[in-house]
Amino acid sequence: MTKKKTTTRKKTSTRRTKADKIRIAIKIFDLYGSGDFTLESCCQEHGITSRTLHNWSDVISEISKAFKKAKEENSKANKENVREKAVDGLKRLITGFFVEEEDIEEFKDKNGNLISTKTRKKKKYIQPQTAAVIFALKNVDPVNWNDDKFADDQGEEQVFKIGGQVVKF
Secondary structure, three states, X not given: OOOOOOOOXXXXXXXXXXXXXXXXXXXXXXXXXXXXXXXXXXXHHOOOOHHHHHHHHHHOHHHHHHHHHHHHHHHXXXXXXXXXXXXXXXXXXXXXXXXXXXXEEEEEOOOOOEEEEEEEEEEEEEOOOHHHHHHHHHHHOHHHHOOOXXXXXXXXXXXXXXXXXXXXX
């Protein structure tokens, strides 16, 4: 019969009190709730793993409540960030925008060795996208732009701003 070897886990950190755990967790949740960071990166910043934080949350009710609140705040912040980017993207697609393109021309000698390069930068205008304009009009002024044949024609006058131009319906 062989004897099983028992291994003892080496302690790499000092023992934390409940108050220490709560203090660390609150700092992590403040960062995480902003929506700018992942839970893992917040935990790493404070010297613990996300698994450790989950374990603390299972045992300490104050951490569990704060964790739930931080998750909600993170979700709201992420939704708001996505909404802002979507609105910005839609505005660009409705109004058109400029992009800068770079054209690099290479000059070589008879043997194919590079002698020099010439870089030209051009501004290119991207026209408004028809589908984006239709989408915006249908959502901003459904009375006048809805595909429904029985739409109510007696809506209030609506104002829609496209870039610097104001359009009234």
